[in-house]
Amino acid sequence: MLLFTGQASALPSYARQTGYPCVKCHVGGFGPQLTPYGVRFKLSAYTETDHKGLKIPVAAFAFGGFTHTEKDQAAPPTPHTDVNDNTTLDQISGFIAGRWFEDVGSFLQVTYNGNTKGLSTDNTDIRYAHDFVVARTDVIAGVSLNNNPTVQDPFNTLFAWNFPYIASAVAFGTGSTGTQISGGLGPAVVGTTAYAFINDSILAEVGTYHAWSAAMQVKLGLGAGKDIGRLDNTLYWRLAYLQDMNTQAFSVGLVGFNLDRQPERIDSGPLNKYHDLGADAWYEFLGNGKHNVAAYASYVREEEDLDDVAARARAGGGPVPSPNQRLYDFRFNASYYYDQTYGLTIGRFSKRGTSDPVLYAPTGKPDTTGTIFQIDYTPFGKADSWGRPFANARVGLQYTIYDRYNGASTNYDGTGRNASDNNTLFLFLWLAV
């Protein structure tokens, strides 16, 4: 299954570097919801500083929680958990996050996964950015070396950083099928993108990605036998417009991601070709900080030519799926924070696609849809918070309701399990220093 992927937070090392409270860059005082200021901080390569004293760009966070599903799972989700009511330490992450040099900075994460008991690379974005003036217009131009398409994006509409920002690692995620851009490639890839942020409003970016070798993926802690295959002809592009009106801001954008994938790395072998095209919109009301509202939406359509999948099915002598498929991924969420402390978020996710009885057996559809409710409490992160900038915490309660799962609302797996049986309650604690 594909787990929800947007799991990262504000990093105290950035707060220590700048002298800012977390709320300067993050809605809700914890992250990862970036304010317009946070957008610029990221696009400026995480380098802004108050120049006071020695800055060590190191941070850490940990989170875990209690997960209860409506009905027991068919099998324990990991070797170290039970079929229900699991209390887990999901992640302990260390970061090199902040300014390295005048124009170079990073968000570099290494994670210990408490469920798999493994250490691996995680979201990485090392970037160079410099401010230029072109025809009396301000242009921030930069290059990002990263390991997950959309991890470098500054808006919380795309998949590395979208809601839910934290989710149970031992529950049901968003089903078995997903678009290429929405996760599943990172951090097994490495890519370079170049971008320009023009007049603090227009973001244009283009780049390409390659898969690490299978051996390198193992060295990076991503597990043996999980090779994502060879990627060719990858093209990532992004175009967005940001309008910052000081107390509120909005953005609209487009994103594209094309790639050819040869899962077994066979030279001249048949390819699975993917063409992702998406649109997104982003709105934040910041006011005077007392009442914050944020709403984010994205829609991606993926065209698939699954020649390799069809060829392997044919070679196996079994039924052959149609190579031409489509997936549609829609996400929307809206959050309200009072006093940058008490948060309520409602999110909707909808993944749908073309029917295929072979590819999506037994239901014949890839659809997974649902709604997420979250309330959370973030006691720190403000200018006058105790222990700033070292004390950072969020506690929350999240409930996910599934309308459909892997193509059906009832008996989606052929054994009588219903989508609502996967409804998940997740009580979490998230700490950062």
Add this chain to the structure above:
Amino acid sequence: MRRNALVRAIPLAWFSIAAGSAHAGGDPAHGAELFQQNCSACHSPERGQNLVGPSLFSVVGRQAASIENFPYSDAMKRSGIVWTPDQLVAYLKAPRRFIPGAKMMFPGLPDQKDREDVVAFLSKSGQATSTTVTIEVPPPNAALGIAK
């Protein structure tokens, strides 16, 4: 505790409500609130206290990029600007459009009156006295809660 701070007494050795003249038409008290909300995360009005941005003590009438050892952008160094009240009002409308290449990541105050009020406040800040005065400002968390 933060609620009690809704009206905060701030000893401001550099600030005197009574002294000097504000930018024409500007309300320095409202300017102080706007400063807290929009500027204080990056700038201090106190002498010698540089944050991410330089101290704005006595900024009115000052040559741009003139605080010694502060890492100004090349664009600011080259600007040749003297921060008259009119220049500040114009700059605060959209700083990075007024001086392309400037580091200050602030979209600006769209309202002319707001800008005049802030400049009126900054004008006052240049007229240091040893007086301790009390003014009403929003609590720091609310002020810094705004992401500017």
